[in-house]
Amino acid sequence: MEQPVVSDQGPARGLVLIVEDERAIADVQRLYLSRAGFGVHVETTGEAGLDRVRDLRPVAVVLDVGLPGIDGIEVCRRLRARNDWTPIIFVSARDEEVDLLLGLELGADDYLTKPFSPRELVTRIKTVLRRSTGPQYARILRVGAVTLDPEHRTISVDGSAVELTAKEFDVLAFLMASPGRVFSREQLLSSVWGQASYTGGRTVDVHIAQLRSKLGDRNPIRTLRGVGYSAVERP
Known part of the structure; x- marks a missing residue:
């Protein structure tokens, strides 16, 4: 075949x-x-x-x-x-x-x-x-303490601005657009990087780690071990 x-x-x-x-x-x-x-x-x-x-x-x-x-x-x-x-x-x-x-x-x-x-x-x-x-990218996204403005590409945590790279922003926006939904590394590579590669999971992990570091304890990213990542509101 x-x-x-x-x-x-x-x-x-x-x-x-x-x-x-x-x-x-x-x-x-x-x-x-x-x-x-x-x-x-x-x-x-x-x-x-x-x-x-x-x-x-x-x-x-x-x-x-x-x-x-x-x-x-x-x-x-x-x-x-x-x-x-x-x-x-x-x-x-x-x-x-x-x-x-x-x-x-x-x-x-x-x-x-x-x-x-x-x-x-x-x-x-x-x-x-x-x-x-269109509508998805026009609306303000909020998950817990994090607010994301797709149009102006700004991020804030509890009202304080946070600087992200372009790709970090895209990863976070993708997760926050569907709060609670778990996405595998392959799905993130496809949707954010535009790649159908099964060997780029480390790239996703590195960006997630960088996001957690920059967003601090209030970051909304949750790991479901062996499955993927999601954005959820923390208690």
Whole structure:
């Protein structure tokens, strides 16, 4: 079986998962998304795509309808059935209206018919992400004594400002946006660094340690041993 393409190192916009069994098409999509600042991971089957959505928590999925085995329609159906609303852009060689309606009724966010411009794909993904993440990044986040302002990129603990690096800020913002939810190292690498790497866990640990040091005893980061990290309000 053909091996999946490992992601590019480009975290600025998060990681996009491409599920496409035509290698040449996937390579072009990967190239343009990487240039646009996305990390990219490619899988060639629906089964593998389902696993990677769970493991990597991509910011969006580019999903081919005509996959072998479990097709794209079924992948989308299963994701929505487990209440996973990761943005999905369907791509298909078929342009019949019934396909379009079926895809969108299942909960897909957009639809492109092959052949399409890779620049158009990038534009569609950016548009979908603006719709799905805009409100989250506009609101002030508060967990316990820590207040985070995503728009102005400021942090305070009990009202006192704290200086963080850009990546430390991004890690903390990601955790605080879903308080109480535990994220694995792989999920943090995917969402914050835009990498689908299973060897970068030490990078996450180092940033968490730096955050704890800078935020002090009032820091909201909790470790669930063997699972990952979350942001919780301390008693």
